[in-house]
Amino acid sequence: xxxxxxxxxxxxxxxxxxxxxxxxxxxxxxxxxxxxxxxxxxxxxxxxxxxxxxxxxxxxxxxxxxxxxxxxxxxxxxxxxxxxxxxxxxxxxxxxxxxxxxxxxxxxxxxxxxxxxxxxxxxxxxxxxxxxxxxxxxxxxxxxxxxxxxxxxxxxxxxxxxxxxxxxxxxxxxxxxxxxxxxxxxxxxxxxxxxxxxxxxxxxxxxxxxxxxxxxxxxxxxxxxxxxxxxxxxxxxxxxxxxxxxxxxxxxxxxxxxxxxxxxxxxxxxxxxxxxxxxxxxxxxxxxxxxxxxxxxxxxxxxxxxxxxxxxxxxxxxxxxxxxxxxxxxxx
Ligand code: UT7
Numbered sequence: 154x155x156x157x158x159x160x161x162x163x164x165x166x167x168x169x170x171x172x173x174x175x176x177x178x179x180x181x182x183x184x185x186x187x188x189x190x191x192x193x194x195x196x197x198x199x200x201x202x203x204x205x206x207x208x209x210x211x212x213x214x215x216x217x218x219x220x221x222x223x224x225x226x227x228x229x230x231x232x233x234x235x236x237x238x239x240x241x242x243x244x245x246x247x248x249x250x251x252x253x254x255x256x257x258x259x260x261x262x263x264x265x266x267x268x269x270x271x272x273x274x275x276x277x278x279x280x281x282x283x284x285x286x287x288x289x290x291x292x293x294x295x296x297x298x299x300x301x302x303x304x305x306x307x308x309x310x311x312x313x314x315x316x317x318x319x320x321x322x323x324x325x326x327x328x329x330x331x332x333x334x335x336x337x338x339x340x341x342x343x344x345x346x347x348x349x350x351x352x353x354x355x356x357x358x359x360x361x362x363x364x365x366x367x368x369x370x371x372x373x374x375x376x377x378x379x380x381x382x383x384x385x386x387x388x389x390x391x392x393x394x395x396x397x398x399x400x401x402x403x404x405x406x407x408x409x410x411x412x413x414x415x416x417x418x419x420x421x422x423x424x425x426x427x428x429x430x431x432x433x434x435x436x437x438x439x440x441x442x443x444x445x446x447x448x449x450x451x452x453x454x455x456x457x458x459x460x461x462x463x464x465x466x467x468x469x470x471x472x473x474x475x476x477x478x479x480x481x482x483x484x485x
Contacts, residue, residue: 154326154327155280155281155283155324155325155326155327156277156280156281156324156325156327156332156333156334157276157277157280157281157288157322157323157324157325157332157333158322158323158324158325158329158331158332158333158483159320159321159322159332159333159452159483159485160219160220160221160222160287160321160322160323161215161216161217161218161219161220161221161222161320161321162215162216162219162318162319162320162321162449162452162453162456162457163211163212163213163214163215163216163217163218163219163318163319163453164212164215164316164317164318164319164446164449164450164453164454165207165208165209165210165211165212165215165316165317166197166208166314166315166316166317166440166443166450167197167198167199167200167203167207167208167315167316168197169197169198169199169200170195170196170197171195171196171197171198171297171314172184172194172195173187173188173193173194173195173311176307176310176311179302179303180302180303180304180306180307180310181304181307182307182311186311187311190415190417191311191312191415191416191417191437192415192416192417192419192435192437192438193311193312193416193437193438193441193442194438194439195438195439195441196313196314196315196439196440196441196443197314197315197316197440197441198297198314198315199295199297199298199315203295204238204247204295205234205237205238205244205247205248205293205295205317206244206247206248206250206251208293208295208315208316208317208446209232209244209248209291209293209317209319210248210251210252211317212291212293212317212318212319212449212453213248213252213289213291213319215319215453216289216319216320216321216453217289217321219321219456220287220321220323222287222321224252224253224254225253225254225255226287227252227254227257227287227288227289227321228257228258228285228286228287228288229257229258229259229260229276229279229285229288229289230245230248230249230252230254230257230258230259230260230288230289230291231245231260231262231272231275231276231288231289231290231291232244232245232248232259232260232261232262232272232291232293233261233262233263233264233268233269233271233272233290233291233292233293233445234261234262234263234268234291234292234293234294234444234445235263235264235265235266235268235294235444235445235474236294236295236296236298236299236444237261238295240353242261243259243260243261244261244291244293245259245260245261245291246259246261248291252289258285260275262275264445264475264477264479265348265444265445265473265474265475265477266412266414266444266445266447266471266472266473266474266477266478267338267412267445267471267472267473267477267478267479268292268444268445268471269290269292269318269445269446269448269449269469269471270336270338270448270469270470270471270479270480270481271338271477271479272290272291272292272445273290273320273322273333273336273469273481274336274338274479274481276288276290276322277322277333277336280322280323280324286323286324287321287322287323288321288322288323289319289320289321289322290319290320290321290322290449291317291318291319291449292317292318292319292443292444292445292446292447292448292449292450293316293317293318293445293446294313294314294315294316294317294443294444294445294446295315296313296314296315296373296442296443296444297313297314297315299350299371299372299373300313300372300373301369301372301373305369306369306372306373308375308377309373309374309375309377312414312415312441312442313373313441313442313443313444314440314441314442314443315443316440316443316446316447316450317446317449317450318446318447318448318449318450318451318452318453319449319453320449320452330464330484331463331464331484331485332483332484333481333482333483334399334400334482334483334484335395335396335398335399335481335482336395336398336479336480336481336482337391337392337394337395337398337479337480337481338477338478338479339387339391339477339478339479340475340476340477340478341475341476342475342476344379344383344475344476345475345476346374347375347376347379347380347474347476348373348374348375348376348380348473348474348475348476349373349374349474350371350372350373350374351365351370351371351374352365352370352371353365353371380414380472380473380476381415381417381418383472383476384414384415384418384422384472384473384478385418385421385422385425386425387472387476387478388411388412388418388422388470388471388472388478388480389422389425389426389470391470391472391478391479391480392409392411392422392426392468392470392480393426394480395468395470395480395481395482396468396482398482399482401466401482403426403427403428405466406428406432406466406467406468407432407461407462407465407466407467407485408432408433408434408455408460408461408465408466408467408468409422409423409426409428409432409433409434409467409468409469409470410433410434410448410451410452410455410467410468410469410470411423411433411435411470411471412447412448412470412471412472412473413435413436413437413440413441413442413443413447413448413451414437414442414447414472414473415437415442416435416437416438419433419435419437422470434451434454434455434460435451436450436451436454444473447471448469448471452469461485462485463485464484464485465484465485466482466483466484466485467482467483467484467485468480468481468482468483469481469483
């Protein structure tokens, strides 16, 4: 019996720091409002011309180095993003080209905030089945180019940001007591329009019109209260289901990394699960909400800082657009 384990992690954020005061100069907001409602102090946005590869490649290279592997050791790429450089092909294709890893398969996953967790589940299934051995899973986003940077979009543009995180997975023997133990994944399409980008879309003739652009329908739209309300119930529910499925209780869990949507959401999740501060990791203060990248960025910080130690029981949980949500339990 074999399972998959994370062999190395890495992350990369743009060097352009955008502070709350910077945003207050662009729209009617304030450092105090943003800190109080979201916990965010600063975030990173790309500079003009930067692409998904500029973020995903360094993250992937770090993850490979941490795993002691070369790009040519990889068998597949699973790339989670909700903000691809192009409508088609997917971002995984551009990373494959940049990585120098040969003609390996590269699969894009569109699962928004839980995209990295969904990506782990695909890689885990491929490794368990014996189809592939070593898989690079990436969560990467460039949200800053798709937001309304004005008063009308201020509830969105103060939150979302850009970044990439990566993990290399490989097979371990189940007797090693290490690796990915369980998943819990869900979708509720009744809320597809609560957090979405309407256009361009193939259902439109043409796919985008001047009036759609004028109305801002190519920009991220969000009913923040709806997302908040569902996130604070779905994440604890799903994380608990994954912990139970793995055969554990919350007393056994060393660390929870919740999707970094809003610090208030993470605090509500922690409270509802009755977890201590040392059991929950948050870094949204420094990076904002980087959608599919929040969890792998946090994972790399925890791995490198020693916050995660070999043998620790780790839980990942995320909720976002779709609505889609999911959790994963890992023995580190
Ligand atoms: O990754 C998962 C996806 N996203 C999320 O998880 C986000 C979930 N939602 C949230 O985090 C919160 O709903 C927000 C932080 C987005 C908004 O906070 P809120 O407390 O739900 O605010 P609200 O949208 O209900 O707006 C309250 C007030 C409104 O003013 P009035 O109508 O009461 O006068 C807004 O216009 O706050 C105003 N407001 C702002 N004021 C200053 C909204 N955004 C801002 C802003 N600065 N940036």
